[in-house]
Amino acid sequence: MTRVPRRGRLAAVFGSAVLAVAGCSNAVSGSPIAADVAPPTAAESITQSLINLGEAGAVHYKGTMSSASDDPVTFDLTAAQTGEIHGTFTLDGKAATLLVVNKATYVKAAADFWAALSGVANGENKGTAVADRWVKVPGSLIGVEFGDVFLPDVLGQNLAKGSEQAGERAIGDGERVDVGSARAVKVTTGGGTVYVDEKAPHGVLKVETERVGRADTSSVRDLVTTVTDASSELGKFYQDTATQAAGLTAPIDVLTTVTEGTHNFDACGAASCSIIVQFTNPGKVAVKVSVRGVWQGDNAPLGVCDATAGPVAPGQGGSATCTLASPEWVKFYQRANSVPGNHPYSVEWSTVVLADAPDLTQLTERAGAKPADPKAGKAEGSHYVYAITYSDSARQAKVWKYGVVAGKFWEDHADQQLPTCLRSTGSGCGVDLVTATDQAASAQGLTQQLVDKYKTEKGECPTGQWSSCKR
Numbered sequence: 073m074t075r076v077p078r079r080g081r082l083a084a085v086f087g088s089a090v091l092a093v094a095g096c097s098n099a100v101s102g103s104p105i106a107a108d109v110a111p112p113t114a115a116e117s118i119t120q121s122l123i124n125l126g127e128a129g130a131v132h133y134k135g136t137m138s139s140a141s142d143d144p145v146t147f148d149l150t151a152a153q154t155g156e157i158h159g160t161f162t163l164d165g166k167a168a169t170l171l172v173v174n175k176a177t178y179v180k181a182a183a184d185f186w187a188a189l190s191g192v193a194n195g196e197n198k199g200t201a202v203a204d205r206w207v208k209v210p211g212s213l214i215g216v217e218f219g220d221v222f223l224p225d226v227l228g229q230n231l232a233k234g235s236e237q238a239g240e241r242a243i244g245d246g247e248r249v250d251v252g253s254a255r256a257v258k259v260t261t262g263g264g265t266v267y268v269d270e271k272a273p274h275g276v277l278k279v280e281t282e283r284v285g286r287a288d289t290s291s292v293r294d295l296v297t298t299v300t301d302a303s304s305e306l307g308k309f310y311q312d313t314a315t316q317a318a319g320l321t322a323p324i325d326v327l328t329t330v331t332e333g334t335h336n337f338d339a340c341g342a343a344s345c346s347i348i349v350q351f352t353n354p355g356k357v358a359v360k361v362s363v364r365g366v367w368q369g370d371n372a373p374l375g376v377c378d379a380t381a382g383p384v385a386p387g388q389g390g391s392a393t394c395t396l397a398s399p400e401w402v403k404f405y406q407r408a409n410s411v412p413g414n415h416p417y418s419v420e421w422s423t424v425v426l427a428d429a430p431d432l433t434q435l436t437e438r439a440g441a442k443p444a445d446p447k448a449g450k451a452e453g454s455h456y457v458y459a460i461t462y463s464d465s466a467r468q469a470k471v472w473k474y475g476v477v478a479g480k481f482w483e484d485h486a487d488q489q490l491p492t493c494l495r496s497t498g499s500g501c502g503v504d505l506v507t508a509t510d511q512a513a514s515a516q517g518l519t520q521q522l523v524d525k526y527k528t529e530k531g532e533c534p535t536g537q538w539s540s541c542k543r
Contacts, residue, residue: 112492117492120489122229123232128538129476149170156173158316163215251298278299320430330352333351350390358386365420382426453508454508459474527541
């Protein structure tokens with residue numbers, strides 16, 4: 073491990089010795105006696121639990137909340153420390169798939185989800201226009217900014233507000249409740265109610281908070297969610313997220329529109345039929361335009377056509393030819409030419425503007441990241457892997473926990489945990505830097521590697537370890 077400036081800052085408590093002084097003698101009578109170290113208070117324990125939550129590489133959440141628009145929301149999501157989120161949710165009972173990449177939110181849902189939202193695409197067919205396609209949406213549109221709610225460090229910091237309210241008693245003296253199959257202690261802070269495992273290191277199992285978020289248009293209320301550390305599956309999380317994100321080649325921008333003009337059928341024959349749609353870009357930037365048409369013939373579905381045009385310059389017009397060449401059209405055309413009578417056909421079409429595809433460079437790098445090398449001895453980087461150590465009853469050095477923190481003030485972050493380590497172990501505790509790296513996923517990967525090695529050698533995780541430790 074790399075030694076750092078101020079390395080070895082110790083937290084310790086010693087009993088006072090009685091000093092007897094006679095005349096001018098410097099002789100001291102009595103012997104120093106080490107005082108018993110009290111266990112952590114509930115306030116200290118819950119603060120540590122929320123620090124551990126904030127350091128997790130990824131966390132899985134499942135629960136309910138109300139959006140800023142008062143719509144009921146259910147969710148089953150995993151959020152990474154680096155900002156990516158994926159999973160599913162329902163908004164007022166309508167299901168959707170969620171993907172957050174590069175701080176942008178993308179949603180894929182059926183037509184009824186979009187039809188229920190105001191401000192999406194154009195006209196009555198807006199739901200059909202964006203159905204089952206990735207749509208780039210601002211948090212204000214759906215009333216939830218997922219990154220402001222579920223990123224591990226963000227949620228941990230929100231819940232830690234007013235953690236002193238947990239009190240001076242030991243956390244073991246708190247109210248016991250069941251969370252799933254686990255026995256938990258219920259603790260109240262200024263940020264909400266936190267349910268932690270009754271066993272050390274008191275990992276967070278469930279949280280409840282009245283309000284969380286940064287903006288009135290996207291802050292959620294009445295959040296109730298279970299919490300499960302998913303750091304041990306971080307590599308798979310990034311790989312799965314990258315696979316989904318590969319489909320974001322042409323997401324829809326629902327806040328930008330074009331002015332629709334005339335339209336007409338064209339070249340409708342035995343093999344295909346087309347509709348030509350005219351439009352004008354009223355905006356101040358060039359846009360790409362997507363046209364989708366849903367066709368029917370003899371009151372039966374014939375298929376869907378898609379076409380893309382542009383970029384269309386500001387103030388300029390454009391057109392797109394959307395062609396249907398489905399087996400259903402071929403059969404319809406044959407029937408119309410062989411069966412006497414009228415055979416009406418129609419297409420419901422709409423135009424939407426396409427957003428730029430996200431840059432997936434960082435996500436791809438994270439998906440392929442290898443654990444940082446603990447022997448590299450780097451002292452500078454964007455992320456720091458550290459160890460908090462103590463001496464056991466046999467005076468053997470042991471690791472209390474491994475952690476990851478971003479930023480150059482990592483040592484201050486680690487030092488604040490020393491009093492809890494002292495109270496938990498009854499021994500003086502210190503901080504060691506393992507190494508630094510410029511890749512968050514590599515730092516988390518190394519932490520996982522260190523915890524796994526410790527568990528293999530000792531038969532258990534470090535005493536203070538929550539993230540990256542499967543129990």
